[in-house]
Amino acid sequence: MLKATLREGKPCIGLWCSLASTLATEIVAGSGAGWLLVDGEHSPNDLRSVMAQLQVIAAFPCEAAVRLPSDDPVLIKQFMDAGARSLMIPNVRTAAQARDIVAAMTYAPDGFRGFSVGHRANQFGRIAGYHQKARENQLLAVQIECRTGVANAREIAAVDGVDVLFVGPGDLSTNMDAMGNPGADHVQQAIAAVRQAAAGAGKASGILAPAKADADRYLRDGFTMVAVGSDLGLLARGADNLIASFSR
Numbered sequence: 001m002l003k004a005t006l007r008e009g010k011p012c013i014g015l016w017c018s019l020a021s022t023l024a025t026e027i028v029a030g031s032g033a034g035w036l037l038v039d040g041e042h043s044p045n046d047l048r049s050v051m052a053q054l055q056v057i058a059a060f061p062c063e064a065a066v067r068l069p070s071d072d073p074v075l076i077k078q079f080m081d082a083g084a085r086s087l088m089i090p091n092v093r094t095a096a097q098a099r100d101i102v103a104a105m106t107y108a109p110d111g112f113r114g115f116s117v118g119h120r121a122n123q124f125g126r127i128a129g130y131h132q133k134a135r136e137n138q139l140l141a142v143q144i145e146c147r148t149g150v151a152n153a154r155e156i157a158a159v160d161g162v163d164v165l166f167v168g169p170g171d172l173s174t175n176m177d178a179m180g181n182p183g184a185d186h187v188q189q190a191i192a193a194v195r196q197a198a199a200g201a202g203k204a205s206g207i208l209a210p211a212k213a214d215a216d217r218y219l220r221d222g223f224t225m226v227a228v229g230s231d232l233g234l235l236a237r238g239a240d241n242l243i244a245s246f247s248r
């Protein structure tokens with residue numbers, strides 16, 4: 001399981017599912033990836049399409065992590081009830097925000113996740129003790145994507161219930177006046193600071209790195225939850241390159 005692997009400090013290679021396609025996600029789930037990110041932020045996904053992708057991923061030894069469009073506690077409740085147990089939340093900037101996200105994922109008395117006796121997450125009431133044990137199997141990856149998040153990374157990493165500091169290289173570089181250039185020196189320094197903040201709190205760090213050289217370097221540096229490509233990128237670039245190969 002992704003959470004156990006990361007807690008052992010071991011890397012787990014993942015892929016990003018951006019096409020909002022159950023079939024494409026099912027194809028990618030068979031790749032041997034340790035986790036898949038089902039994107040609800042920048043992809044035309046909704047609760048039903050994400051649930052359909054969770055259903056197909058369930059057939060594979062691959063953890064489904066769902067990125068929500070925001071830290072909205074109503075969405076956290078709905079997507080967790082639909083079976084998402086590993087969440088990625090974009091643009092987390094403060095420890096207080098991280099604590100609120102954890103609380104939204106947690107049943108009372110430690111949190112305020114809405115209670116329902118039966119849903120997909122507990123196999124419609126068939127998993128005895130689900131509500132009492134739910135926190136044990138949940139994973140929270142918070143995205144650090146701006147200067148404020150980087151500055152607060154140590155405090156965010158220290159929040160109980162945060163498992164991963166996950167760098168969004170596109171947003172981070174954009175928010176650091178280096179749009180589209182996460183390789184800029186000052187952005188790389190920020191990325192390293194996030195990794196170090198996570199490590200200092202005994203937490204994992206993650207990043208999306210579709211270029212192999214970058215992914216290899218981030219893995220060497222100590223990132224462990226690393227996404228190394230996406231269904232969208234593989235299809236678009238693969239199609240482009242195939243057609244171009246006949247026009248030379």
Ligand SMILES: O=C(O)C(=O)C[C@H](O)[C@@H](O)CO
Pocket residue numbers: 018039042143145167168169170171172208
């Ligand atoms: O900021 C980023 O980069 C990410 O969080 C990943 C992107 O949102 C992903 O959709 C690829 O473009």
